[in-house]
Structure formats: structure tokens, C-alpha cells
Amino acid sequence: MFYFPVNEQLSLKLPTQADREELYAVVDQNRCHLRPWLPWVDDMKSPDDYESIIKKWLNQYADNQGFQAAMVLEGNIVGMIGFHQLNWLNRQGEIGYWLAADQQGKGLASAAVRALLAIGFEHYGLIRIEIRVAAPNHRSRAIPERLGFRKEGILKEAAHLYGRFEDIVVYGMTATEYHQGIGREGAGCNIK
Numbered sequence: 593m594f595y596f597p598v599n600e601q602l603s604l605k606l607p608t609q610a611d612r613e614e615l616y617a618v619v620d621q622n623r624c625h626l627r628p629w630l631p632w633v634d635d636m637k638s639p640d641d642y643e644s645i646i647k648k649w650l651n652q653y654a655d656n657q658g659f660q661a662a663m664v665l666e667g668n669i670v671g672m673i674g675f676h677q678l679n680w681l682n683r684q685g686e687i688g689y690w691l692a693a694d695q696q697g698k699g700l701a702s703a704a705v706r707a708l709l710a711i712g713f714e715h716y717g718l719i720r721i722e723i724r725v726a727a728p729n730h731r732s733r734a735i736p737e738r739l740g741f742r743k744e745g746i747l748k749e750a751a752h753l754y755g756r757f758e759d760i761v762v763y764g765m766t767a768t769e770y771h772q773g774i775g776r777e778g779a780g781c782n783i784k
């Protein structure tokens with residue numbers, strides 16, 4: 593089973609059915625925080641809604657199509673991060689993530705994205721990794737910008753979020769850039 597230590601406090605693990613309640617509870621406590629940027633939040637109405645989703649995530653990993661991992665901080669799930677369905681033909685991946693509101697500001701998501709860059713470029717052998725963010729989502733945009741991704745363009749009105757259509761900013765990093773050291777510096781995060 594997938595388990596990846598990011599640093600001493602933070603690790604990534606594939607959620608199993610045993611994590612349904614905990615995962616739901618984190619989402620439920622963070623609805624107002626997550627809903628502006630994530631289209632699936634209202635679909636999560638009970639822990640049971642995670643049953644088929646976790647099954648799908650486990651199949652995604654088993655089929656070597658990427659993974660969705662829980663961010664675990666000192667034993668507690670504090671968010672999720674993963675590669676959406678990998679594009680093996682072009683050897684490309686796209687990273688998505690979210691974090692509980694009270695865990696922001698510690699560098700956790702940035703550290704986890706760094707881990708996914710290592711997994712994506714070094715383990716999967718990807719050629720290119722993207723992060724796509726709704727233009728007004730400044731906290732999320734700060735992550736690829738902090739890690740040295742290139743801002744490549746804007747997809748006009750490409751994200752449907754509860755009746756509004758936001759522009760999407762596409763950030764990209766190539767394997768060549770990664771192997772030159774971009775996205776690999778300053779790993780770690782300040783957790784007290």
C-alpha cells in the first residue's frame with residue numbers, strides 16, 4: 593500500500609475504507625473553506641459517499657493511473673493531494689490538493705507538492721507536470737509560484753464552480769526543469 597513520508601511530521605497515504613469517517617469529518621468541518629474552489633464539496637453528504645470514491649481511488653492506483661493520497665499530520669488526516677488520471681501517452685500529470693483551514697500557513701501543501709514532483713518525475717518518469725488553479729484562488733496559486741512552476745497561460749471561464757465560471761491559470765514544470773533543480777530546493781515545512 594502506498595505510504596510516503598514527506599518529512600518528520602507529514603506523510604502521504606492512500607485512504608482505505610477505514611478512513612471514510614475521518615475524511616468526511618475533515619471535509620464537513622471545512623465546507624465553507626473548500627467550497628469556493630472545489631466543485632465536489634456539496635456532493636459529500638455523509639461518510640458513505642466516500643465508499644465508491646475510495647474504491648475508485650484504489651483502482652486508480654492499482655491501474656497505475658496516478659493516486660489520491662491523504663495528507664497525514666501526526667496521525668490525523670489534514671487534507672488530500674494527488675495526481676489526476678495520468679496521461680501516459682504524453683507522460684504528463686496534473687496535481688490537485690486541499691488542506692484543512694486550520695492547517696494552512698505551515699508549508700504543508702507546498703511540501704506535499706514537492707513530494708509529488710519527486711514521485712512524478714523520478715518514479716513515474718513524467719515529462720511534464722501541471723497545476724491548474726482558478727485565477728482568484730491566490731493561496732493556491734502561491735504554491736506553484738513558490739515552487740518555480742512556469743505560468744503558462746489562462747483558460748478563459750474553464751472552471752464551473754457552483755454556477756460561476758472562473759478563468760483557470762495553468763502552471764507547468766518539465767522534467768528538464770526539475771532535474772535542473774527547480775521545485776527541489778528548500779524541502780521541509782515549519783511545523784511546531
Ligand SMILES: CC(C)(COP(=O)(O)OP(=O)(O)OC[C@H]1O[C@@H](n2cnc3c(N)ncnc32)[C@H](O)[C@@H]1OP(=O)(O)O)[C@@H](O)C(=O)NCCC(=O)NCCS
Nearest residue numbers: 629689690691696697698699700701702731732780781782
Ligand atoms: C490551497 C491551499 C492548500 C493552500 O494552503 P497554504 O497553507 O496556503 O499552503 P502551504 O501549506 O504550502 O503553506 C504556505 C504558507 O505557509 C508558509 N510557510 C511556512 N513555512 C513554510 C515552508 N517551509 N515552505 C513553504 N511555505 C511555508 C508560507 O509563507 C505560506 O504562508 P502565507 O500564505 O501566509 O505566506 C489551501 O488554501 C486550501 O486547501 N484551499 C482550499 C482548497 C483549494 O483551493 N485547493 C486548491 C484548488 S486548485
